[in-house]
Amino acid sequence: MSKKIAVKVDDLTVAYNYKPVLWDIDLEIPEGVLMAIVGPNGAGKSTLIKSILGILNPIAGSVEIFGKTYKKQRHLVAYVPQKGSVDWDFPTTALDVVLMGTYGNLGWIKRPGQKEKKAALEALEKVGMLPFKNRQISQLSGGQQQRIFLARALVQNASIYFMDEPFQGVDATTEIAIINILKELRKAGKTVIVVHHDLQTVPEYFDWVTFLNVKKIATGPVKDIFNDDNLTKTYGINYKVSIQE
Amino acid sequence: MLGSFAVLRKQSLLGDAISHAALPGIAIAFLITGTKDSNILLLGALISGLIGTFWIRGIITKTHLKSDTALGLILSLFFGFGMLLLTFIQKQPNANQAGLDKYLFGQAATLVESDVWMMAIVTGACLFVLLLFWKEFKILLFDADYTKTLGFNTKFIDVLITTFIVLAIVLGLQTVGVVLMSAMLLAPAAAARQWTNSLSVMVLLAALFGAFSGVFGTAISASQNNLSTGPVIVIIAGVFVLISFIFSPSRGLLFKQIRFIKNRRDLELKKTLAFMFHIAETHENISHPHTIKILNNFQGFTKGTLQKLVKKNYVRLDGTMWSLTEEGFKTASNLFNQQTDNNE
Numbered sequence: 001m002s003k004k005i006a007v008k009v010d011d012l013t014v015a016y017n018y019k020p021v022l023w024d025i026d027l028e029i030p031e032g033v034l035m036a037i038v039g040p041n042g043a044g045k046s047t048l049i050k051s052i053l054g055i056l057n058p059i060a061g062s063v064e065i066f067g068k069t070y071k072k073q074r075h076l077v078a079y080v081p082q083k084g085s086v087d088w089d090f091p092t093t094a095l096d097v098v099l100m101g102t103y104g105n106l107g108w109i110k111r112p113g114q115k116e117k118k119a120a121l122e123a124l125e126k127v128g129m130l131p132f133k134n135r136q137i138s139q140l141s142g143g144q145q146q147r148i149f150l151a152r153a154l155v156q157n158a159s160i161y162f163m164d165e166p167f168q169g170v171d172a173t174t175e176i177a178i179i180n181i182l183k184e185l186r187k188a189g190k191t192v193i194v195v196h197h198d199l200q201t202v203p204e205y206f207d208w209v210t211f212l213n214v215k216k217i218a219t220g221p222v223k224d225i226f227n228d229d230n231l232t233k234t235y236g237i238n239y240k241v242s243i244q245e
Numbered sequence: 246m247l248g249s250f251a252v253l254r255k256q257s258l259l260g261d262a263i264s265h266a267a268l269p270g271i272a273i274a275f276l277i278t279g280t281k282d283s284n285i286l287l288l289g290a291l292i293s294g295l296i297g298t299f300w301i302r303g304i305i306t307k308t309h310l311k312s313d314t315a316l317g318l319i320l321s322l323f324f325g326f327g328m329l330l331l332t333f334i335q336k337q338p339n340a341n342q343a344g345l346d347k348y349l350f351g352q353a354a355t356l357v358e359s360d361v362w363m364m365a366i367v368t369g370a371c372l373f374v375l376l377l378f379w380k381e382f383k384i385l386l387f388d389a390d391y392t393k394t395l396g397f398n399t400k401f402i403d404v405l406i407t408t409f410i411v412l413a414i415v416l417g418l419q420t421v422g423v424v425l426m427s428a429m430l431l432a433p434a435a436a437a438r439q440w441t442n443s444l445s446v447m448v449l450l451a452a453l454f455g456a457f458s459g460v461f462g463t464a465i466s467a468s469q470n471n472l473s474t475g476p477v478i479v480i481i482a483g484v485f486v487l488i489s490f491i492f493s494p495s496r497g498l499l500f501k502q503i504r505f506i507k508n509r510r511d512l513e514l515k516k517t518l519a520f521m522f523h524i525a526e527t528h529e530n531i532s533h534p535h536t537i538k539i540l541n542n543f544q545g546f547t548k549g550t551l552q553k554l555v556k557k558n559y560v561r562l563d564g565t566m567w568s569l570t571e572e573g574f575k576t577a578s579n580l581f582n583q584q585t586d587n588n589e
Contacts, residue, residue: 017309053394079394086388091442100384104395109377136442152391 012061101155143174264426266297268327522577
């Protein structure tokens with residue numbers, strides 16, 4: 001690949017209480033791909049993302065974003081956590097949550113102003129949630145909450161997007177809406193990394209894939225490595241997925 | 246005010262633990278200095294409260310224990326130790342010893358002017374920090390992991406919030422006492438949450454509720470001879486919570502029930518109307534009259550619902566015959582669309 005490397009992970013090892021969750025991961029993600037991370041439950045998919053983002057502390061290993069440490073490049077990276085990771089009964093509105101995406105660039109103490117609000121409204125528009133901007137977040141459906149999270153990341157205007165299961169528990173309409181946004185991001189040259197569960201849709205949605213099960217099984221273009229062999233290695237059972245061309 | 250944050254962090258019990266943890270601090274401060282100067286005693290309370298809090302944190306992150314276990318452990322450990330010290334102090338041949346137990350249940354009457362000033366200053370400081378770091382507090386409460394990825398030092402924000410909660414608790418100890426302090430912290434916040442969906446309004450309301458309970462509680466206990474202030478304040482705060490649970494327009498039990506009944510009635514009307522619509526549909530003239538009897542097959546029909554439909558001008562009654570009006574027909578044909586729109 002002649003492309004720039006967006007994310008480079010070296011020898012990353014993470015453990016919870018002595019039990020390794022990720023073991024010696026080496027990973028290079030080229031710029032501009034839409035990549036799925038697949039693997040069984042407990043394979044460390046979310047952990048991988050969280051370690052790259054510095055939410056978890058790895059035992060060993062290093063992470064580089066465009067050739068520099070993550071800390072220096074933080075502003076280039078946006079994160080969409082799992083929907084279930086927050087309390088949606090929190091007293092705030094959809095617009096407020098999206099505005100949180102601007103906090104990083106604002107830094108300490110400064111409040112979001114007109115410029116930030118405009119950006120947030122645009123992001124809401126993009127995910128089709130503008131009519132709900134003043135809605136209390138607990139009154140949004142699961143799919144709408146996911147869109148709000150996506151909008152919050154879009155506001156950050158990053159180069160690399162990490163998303164933890166954005167399709168979990170959303171209906172078909174939302175899933176299509178989200179994947180269209182992701183494809184648009186890729187078109188704009190952004191790198192998008194998605195923890196994904198539905199193997200059937202991998203070839204349709206993504207152009208790059210990483211198989212993960214504590215160790216890295218394989219990584220590369222979907223059309224080259226998304227095959228029964230790698231699936232079997234990752235999931236341990238004889239997994240057959242029909243690949244639609 | 247700060248209680249709002251404790252409630253939203255689901256660390257409500259933390260307040261209880263901190264206030265109990267503060268007790269040995271008071272006792273030790275007294276043992277070391279031998280004075281009953283409330284500022285020094287409260288400093289001791291602050292230190293041991295903070296130690297307790299960070300031990301709880303430590304236990305949760307370093308071991309497999311759940312947070313409630315850690316809280317319970319620290320709470321009873323510190324409280325036990327504090328009581329031990331208090332009884333030890335009572336045995337001492339020191340005339341000064343009496344009055345320390347006021348920290349157990351609180352005694353607003355013992356407050357002197359300097360105490361009030363102290364409270365005002367600390368409250369001001371809390372308010373200032375709260376306004377300054379409003380944005381940071383809010384995002385940390387909502388989504389801590391995400392806050393980290395934005396480059397904020399979450400540990401710092403966390404310690405800041407916790408420190409101020411501890412500070413608020415320690416100051417309240419003199420008025421309400423160790424045992425009841427957590428109620429003072431949480432009750433206003435819990436009540437406020439019922440009334441609003443906005444964090445800023447919630448914090449404001451909680452402050453108001455807290456202040457009101459304080460003022461009323463003190464007034465009531467002052468007007469009666471044998472009522473101690475702390476419990477009265479807590480009871481007033483409790484009344485606020487009760488009222489909020491029942492009467493809040495969006496979350497309250499009363500309005501929920503009213504809405505439920507109203508919805509059911511609405512639905513009954515709609516059911517009848519829909520049924521009429523299906524009959525009327527089969528005729529070219531929508532206002533073709535039918536006998537009321539054919540509605541009998543249908544369960545939703547009562548004289549009452551018919552009357553209501555007439556009142557809404559959806560249906561005309563003519564002896565034993567009914568017919569849909571133009572308006573009724575339109576409403577009925579839109580019923581199903583509307584329902585799917587309203588379902589969120």
